[in-house]
Amino acid sequence: MATAKKPATKETAAKKEAPKKHPEKKETLGAAKKEVKKAAASAKKAASAKNTTAAKKAESAKNTTAKKTTAKTATKKSAAKKNNSSLPKLEFRKDLFKRSVLYNIKTLYRKTMEEATDQQIFQAVSYAIKDQIVDLWLATQEAYEKQDPKTVYYLSMEFLMGRALGNSLINLTAYQEAKEALEELGVDINVVEDQEPDAALGNGGLGRLAACFLDSLATLGYSAYGCGIRYRYGMFKQEIRDGYQVEVPDNWLADGNPFELRRPEYTKEVRFGGYVTSYTDENGRNNYRLEGYQAVKAIPYDLPIVGYGNGIVNTLRIWDAQPVDCFRLDSFDKGDYQKAVEQENLARNIVEVLYPNDNHIAGKELRLKQQYFFVSASVQEAVAKYMRNHDDIHKLYEKVTFQLNDTHPTVTIAELMRILMDEYYLTWDEAWDVTTKTCAYTNHTIMSEALEKWPIDLFSRLLPRIYQIVEEINRRFEAQIRSRYPGNEEKVKKMAILYDGQVKMANLAIHAGYSVNGVARLHTEILKNQELKDFYELYPEKFNNKTNGITQRRFLLHGNPLLADWVTKKIGDAWVTDLPQIAALKDYAKNAKAQEEFMKIKYQNKIRLAKYIKEHNGIDVDPNSIFDVQVKRLHEYKRQLLNILHVMYLYNQLKEHPTMEFYPRTFIFGAKAAAGYRNAKLTIKLINSVADKINNDVFINGKIKVVFIENYCVSNAEIIFAASDVSEQISTASKEASGTGNMKFMLNGALTLGTMDGANVEIVEEVGKNNAFIFGLSSDEVINYENHGGYDPMEIYRNDPDVHMVLNQLINGTYSPDDPERFRHLYNSLLNTESTSKADTYFILKDFKPYVEAQKQVEKAYRNRSKWAQSAILNVASSGKFTSDRTIQQYVDEIWHLDKVVL
Numbered sequence: 001m002a003t004a005k006k007p008a009t010k011e012t013a014a015k016k017e018a019p020k021k022h023p024e025k026k027e028t029l030g031a032a033k034k035e036v037k038k039a040a041a042s043a044k045k046a047a048s049a050k051n052t053t054a055a056k057k058a059e060s061a062k063n064t065t066a067k068k069t070t071a072k073t074a075t076k077k078s079a080a081k082k083n084n085s086s087l088p089k090l091e092f093r094k095d096l097f098k099r100s101v102l103y104n105i106k107t108l109y110r111k112t113m114e115e116a117t118d119q120q121i122f123q124a125v126s127y128a129i130k131d132q133i134v135d136l137w138l139a140t141q142e143a144y145e146k147q148d149p150k151t152v153y154y155l156s157m158e159f160l161m162g163r164a165l166g167n168s169l170i171n172l173t174a175y176q177e178a179k180e181a182l183e184e185l186g187v188d189i190n191v192v193e194d195q196e197p198d199a200a201l202g203n204g205g206l207g208r209l210a211a212c213f214l215d216s217l218a219t220l221g222y223s224a225y226g227c228g229i230r231y232r233y234g235m236f237k238q239e240i241r242d243g244y245q246v247e248v249p250d251n252w253l254a255d256g257n258p259f260e261l262r263r264p265e266y267t268k269e270v271r272f273g274g275y276v277t278s279y280t281d282e283n284g285r286n287n288y289r290l291e292g293y294q295a296v297k298a299i300p301y302d303l304p305i306v307g308y309g310n311g312i313v314n315t316l317r318i319w320d321a322q323p324v325d326c327f328r329l330d331s332f333d334k335g336d337y338q339k340a341v342e343q344e345n346l347a348r349n350i351v352e353v354l355y356p357n358d359n360h361i362a363g364k365e366l367r368l369k370q371q372y373f374f375v376s377a378s379v380q381e382a383v384a385k386y387m388r389n390h391d392d393i394h395k396l397y398e399k400v401t402f403q404l405n406d407t408h409p410t411v412t413i414a415e416l417m418r419i420l421m422d423e424y425y426l427t428w429d430e431a432w433d434v435t436t437k438t439c440a441y442t443n444h445t446i447m448s449e450a451l452e453k454w455p456i457d458l459f460s461r462l463l464p465r466i467y468q469i470v471e472e473i474n475r476r477f478e479a480q481i482r483s484r485y486p487g488n489e490e491k492v493k494k495m496a497i498l499y500d501g502q503v504k505m506a507n508l509a510i511h512a513g514y515s516v517n518g519v520a521r522l523h524t525e526i527l528k529n530q531e532l533k534d535f536y537e538l539y540p541e542k543f544n545n546k547t548n549g550i551t552q553r554r555f556l557l558h559g560n561p562l563l564a565d566w567v568t569k570k571i572g573d574a575w576v577t578d579l580p581q582i583a584a585l586k587d588y589a590k591n592a593k594a595q596e597e598f599m600k601i602k603y604q605n606k607i608r609l610a611k612y613i614k615e616h617n618g619i620d621v622d623p624n625s626i627f628d629v630q631v632k633r634l635h636e637y638k639r640q641l642l643n644i645l646h647v648m649y650l651y652n653q654l655k656e657h658p659t660m661e662f663y664p665r666t667f668i669f670g671a672k673a674a675a676g677y678r679n680a681k682l683t684i685k686l687i688n689s690v691a692d693k694i695n696n697d698v699f700i701n702g703k704i705k706v707v708f709i710e711n712y713c714v715s716n717a718e719i720i721f722a723a724s725d726v727s728e729q730i731s732t733a734s735k736e737a738s739g740t741g742n743m744k745f746m747l748n749g750a751l752t753l754g755t756m757d758g759a760n761v762e763i764v765e766e767v768g769k770n771n772a773f774i775f776g777l778s779s780d781e782v783i784n785y786e787n788h789g790g791y792d793p794m795e796i797y798r799n800d801p802d803v804h805m806v807l808n809q810l811i812n813g814t815y816s817p818d819d820p821e822r823f824r825h826l827y828n829s830l831l832n833t834e835s836t837s838k839a840d841t842y843f844i845l846k847d848f849k850p851y852v853e854a855q856k857q858v859e860k861a862y863r864n865r866s867k868w869a870q871s872a873i874l875n876v877a878s879s880g881k882f883t884s885d886r887t888i889q890q891y892v893d894e895i896w897h898l899d900k901v902v903l
């Protein structure tokens with residue numbers, strides 16, 4: 001076992017103390033919470049008995065207890081203030097925690113601390129922490145029951161959560177104490193944290209945004225559920241073999257997930273296929289039902305989402321699929337053996353794996369099944385939960401709102417209509433009124449290959465009743481368009497939900513949603529004026545912007561403890577829950593001592609990353625070099641190719657002018673490519689081939705190093721951001737809806753080298769042009785070329801010798817002596833018009849020289865250490881806008897209108 005241990009005597013002593021059964025619960029729960037519980041129970045009883053006096057009495061008892069608890073928090077708060085902290089502090093009993101860990105090791109594994117493996121220690125620690133979380137979770141649910149706040153259901157195919165242990169400890173305000181407690185047990189908390197597999201139920205920014213949102217919702221005290229799928233296999237693990245990406249299944253549940261809670265009591269049934277029949281009920285009403293369908297059981301697993309220091313614990317509910325009573329005898333009797341087996345297979349397949357595509361839709365039937373599966377279960381449960389405490393389904397929207405994270409969960413609209421009409425017998429108009437006040441849609445991309453469309457035959461076969469409803473929505477919508485634009489069939493063609501044999505999910509989401517938002521100001525403007533122009537004209541009131549954000553709790557407080565401590569020492573810790581306060585750091589930007597301190601911290605973080613790189617890649621990198629980093633999904637529009645072509649160009653320069661001024665640079669890449677994305681995977685191979693050649697060329701004396709970090713994921717991202725000097729955000733202007741990595745770099749004091757795209761625009765606005773490096777075509781210029789032509793990459797290739805040389809090196813074996821043709825596709829994508837696709841779709845050659853220029857400015861700026869430090873500090877200090885707390889507050893104020901809950 002790698003974990004350092006203290007002598008056994010201490011542990012044996014501790015073990016002797018080990019309690020029988022989690023007694024810390026009793027002690028940490030505390031009398032106050034128990035009283036609340038009791039009072040709440042009697043309030044409920046009294047209310048249901050309609051005994052007003054008793055109810056009032058119980059209610060007032062409840063209030064006093066609540067007050068008591070608040071008072072307790074208040075004292076804690078003021079105690080915290082004395083320590084120069086404005087933050088709340090939750091109680092954490094080190095001694096109980098230690099006992100609980102030892103006890104868990106004994107009961108879970110029949111082992112002692114010395115015998116346990118690191119993984120077993122991780123499990124034991126996690127269960128101990130979960131115990132504490134569960135108490136808060138219960139109290140939160142109680143508060144919600146009592147206060148009956150409106151709840152947002154954030155419906156998302158993806159939640160890229162990363163690890164839970166460290167983050168939960170941070171939000172329980174117990175990280176430091178847990179670290180010390182583990183130290184006393186002879187255990188290093190970092191080793192323990194490293195045992196946890198990332199919960200990688202997402203691809204990239206869209207899934208990570210959902211995770212940051214959950215953190216902010218809990219921290220701000222809003223009632224919220226994340227609703228998604230419990231994929232057996234999350235985002236694949238990337239291995240690099242011989243420079244190529246190899247996808248390895250991510251069996252994240254292999255050792256079990258200590259944080260999850262199975263909730264079979266909330267099982268729902270989800271139905272696929274079959275046919276619709278109609279019948280007239282006793283009231284003479286015509287109703288519809290599905291027959292001959294295949295059913296799957298949806299079983300929820302709950303994961304706790306701990307708010308920062310406020311005792312609130314929300315829920316991420318992810319659904320598992322199980323077959324419904326498979327191999328029932330009557331199936332055999334009816335000769336339905338085939339059907340029974342099919343149902344079993346359906347259940348097995350549905351939650352098997354996350355589709356590894358980012359900004360691209362695979363269009364596979366199983367994907368639509370996944371979508372309907374988790375949407376149907378989540379909507380059924382949301383409606384059932386509402387009806388447990390309310391009696392008028394017409395007012396569902398007063399207490400429930402569904403946020404559709406991209407078009408993936410758009411079937412929510414038709415599923416809610418179905419439930420309202422077929423199960424609650426609302427009329428079409430009544431159901432439509434409720435639905436259109438309950439569903440809201442976020443658009444995350446303008447990339448056309450990511451806009452979901454389903455073939456009608458597939459859709460109607462898989463979801464016959466849902467399709468029927470969509471058909472009717474479309475029929476009415478077309479009529480609406482025709483009456484608004486008489487004779488304008490062009491409009492119908494562009495806006496209809498059903499057109500050309502396809503179901504267009506975005507059109508459905510916009511037509512039925514009460515809000516449509518983009519994720520950065522520029523993106524929303526492009527939606528309004530280009531991509532969704534017709535819809536904006538029809539429904540201007542629905543459109544709004546919500547610039548993305550990130551949680552500073554994970555990406556600074558947890559990921560970069562050195563910088564976090566430094567910031568707190570300088571300006572106090574209010575930034576943890578109120579990031580704009582970090583602006584107070586601006587006062588230190590010009591302070592020479594502060595600059596030195598900042599640069600030393602950056603250096604320490606670069607050493608940490610250098611170690612990681614040595615361990616994982618076997619490459620030595622110099623922490624004194626500029627760490628120039630591009631980590632994100634691999635996609636042509638993100639232009640990793642532009643970055644590596646520039647490296648090839650620099651290398652040519654160094655070869656040609658060996659004595660030229662050059663500041664040592666480490667180019668760091670991290671990126672997963674969708675398994676079937678040829679050019680993306682080839683770009684990974686190119687980066688690794690360039691790395692191999694340059695890193696091993698003694699002639700350039702280590703001035704350039706290129707590193708491709710294997711398996712970029714949330715947990716290594718935290719280490720990477722902390723160590724970065726330069727943040728590469730070089731997408732083709734107009735293509736990156738927002739970007740959120742850009743914000744994480746900024747928060748950690750890296751300077752942005754980027755195009756005026758997505759949230760870069762707002763980042764530069766906050767920090768000032770002088771503290772970033774901006775280059776390249778504007779989004780207007782790009783869109784103009786796209787609409788009217790006029791760009792010829794061949795011309796650049798012919799006239800620019802540097803570009804010429806670099807491109808030729810793609811096909812003359814410089815980086816692939818064994819197969820000079822290897823990179824031909826990349827070369828072709830830049831120069832040759834292959835069949836219908838345009839040459840250099842992403843304007844790489846057009847932006848090449850401006851990028852080279854901007855890179856020169858980076859080097860020049862870095863030479864001035866004090867100036868660089870000033871800019872870096874200003875970046876940290878200007879990151880206040882980009883907290884997801886701000887984003888969520890805007891969703892709450894302008895879209896969801898939730899009520900704040902206090903414990």
Ligand code: NBG
Binds near residue numbers: 206450737
């Ligand atoms: C991605 C965008 C990013 C954006 C995230 C989160 C999709 C479909 N979109 O620019 O590409 O930051 O969403 O909004 O994955």
